[in-house]
Amino acid sequence: MAVMKAIRKTVSGPGLELCEVKVPKIQKDQVLIKIEVAAICGTDLHIYNWDKWSAARIKPAVTVGHEFAGRIVKLGEDVTHLEEGMLVTAEGHIICGQCYYCRTGQGHICDDVKIIGVDINGIFAEYAAIDAENVWVLPDDSDPALGAIHDPLGNAVHAANVHKLTGQNVIITGCGPIGLFCIALAKQAGARRIFASDINDYRLEIARKLGADYAINAQTEDLCKVVKEVTKIGADVLLEMSGSHQAFVNALKALRKGAKASLLGIFSEHVSLDLDAAIFNQLTLCGINGRRMFDTWYEMQAALESLEIQPVITHKFKFEEYEKAMALMNSGQCGKVLLVP
Numbered sequence: 376m377a378v379m380k381a382i383r384k385t386v387s388g389p390g391l392e393l394c395e396v397k398v399p400k401i402q403k404d405q406v407l408i409k410i411e412v413a414a415i416c417g418t419d420l421h422i423y424n425w426d427k428w429s430a431a432r433i434k435p436a437v438t439v440g441h442e443f444a445g446r447i448v449k450l451g452e453d454v455t456h457l458e459e460g461m462l463v464t465a466e467g468h469i470i471c472g473q474c475y476y477c478r479t480g481q482g483h484i485c486d487d488v489k490i491i492g493v494d495i496n497g498i499f500a501e502y503a504a505i506d507a508e509n510v511w512v513l514p515d516d517s518d519p520a521l522g523a524i525h526d527p528l529g530n531a532v533h534a535a536n537v538h539k540l541t542g543q544n545v546i547i548t549g550c551g552p553i554g555l556f557c558i559a560l561a562k563q564a565g566a567r568r569i570f571a572s573d574i575n576d577y578r579l580e581i582a583r584k585l586g587a588d589y590a591i592n593a594q595t596e597d598l599c600k601v602v603k604e605v606t607k608i609g610a611d612v613l614l615e616m617s618g619s620h621q622a623f624v625n626a627l628k629a630l631r632k633g634a635k636a637s638l639l640g641i642f643s644e645h646v647s648l649d650l651d652a653a654i655f656n657q658l659t660l661c662g663i664n665g666r667r668m669f670d671t672w673y674e675m676q677a678a679l680e681s682l683e684i685q686p687v688i689t690h691k692f693k694f695e696e697y698e699k700a701m702a703l704m705n706s707g708q709c710g711k712v713l714l715v716p
């Protein structure tokens with residue numbers, strides 16, 4: 376029986392383990408993928424650190440990771456629309472196909488979603504068995520590193536495309552990889568001005584490279600004040616990617632009446648909002664979950680033809696160095712971090 380390396384959560388507690396496991400067997404409707412590049416998501420870091428969410432959700436032992444690019448090496452017998460050798464990535468949410476949301480074209484908010492690398496074995500491994508339905512074919516000559524970041528880029532595309540950005544003053548709070556992608560997308564869409572905020576100078580530097588007109592360190596500068604000074608009436612759109620109570624509340628104050636916001640950052644604490652202000656200012660607050668299947672993926676494919684996001688990818692480690700990669704992620708001195716088998 377062929378074996379492979381895989382990075383797994385083997386016990387309920389902090390840390391991960393590099394293991395040798397069997398190469399997975401594929402079902403009729405799956406393909407076997409040889410992983411070329413994986414990327415570490417905030418979710419993987421939560422699982423590594425074993426926070427409250429992970430402790431409640433993860434049932435060890437499970438192989439983690441869901442962001443990847445790789446080549447198909449074997450097809451299940453029912454798979455007819457894919458071929459061996461194709462460079463692919465995949466939507467990480469496995470949907471039930473039966474619930475109200477799935478049946479009305481809203482599978483991204485499926486009632487019974489299973490997530491690759493969370494609820495079922497993931498892709499921090501040399502090989503992964505993936506449902507053919509979830510596979511997304513990449514252009515054959517594309518950079519596998521860019522292929523590996525489709526999941527978070529899709530989050531950004533979903534959040535950014537809900538509102539018109541062309542000609543608008545756009546605030547992006549939080550310059551982690553998804554916030555950084557949002558900056559590039561706002562730039563590409565022809566936003567009038569882009570105000571990005573974070574408390575991490577390393578990431579603010581990348582924000583500038585990607586086209587933020589104002590990269591604001593919220594510890595030393597007041598985003599609301601800067602936005603009001605420049606725009607007079609306030610910004611038109613907010614893309615909230617930080618999950619920071621303080622950043623969100625301050626950014627809301629920097630919006631003009633009738634402004635629109637996409638909310639994607641997860642708040643670890645309870646947020647208290649001045650809802651009367653939202654009502655009288657006629658704000659639209661839109662929650663964003665996952666990627667629309669597969670509308671967002673086609674939008675992403677189109678965006679990638681001219682999107683400049685290479686600066687977001689800052690580090691690359693071997694599987695054996697996963698501890699180093701996780702420590703770097705915890706330090707925040709990085710953009711997107713890749714792992715290669």
Ligand SMILES: [Zn+2]
Nearest residue numbers: 416442526527
């Ligand atoms: Zn992810």
Ligand SMILES: [Zn+2]
Nearest residue numbers: 471474477485
């Ligand atoms: Zn469903």
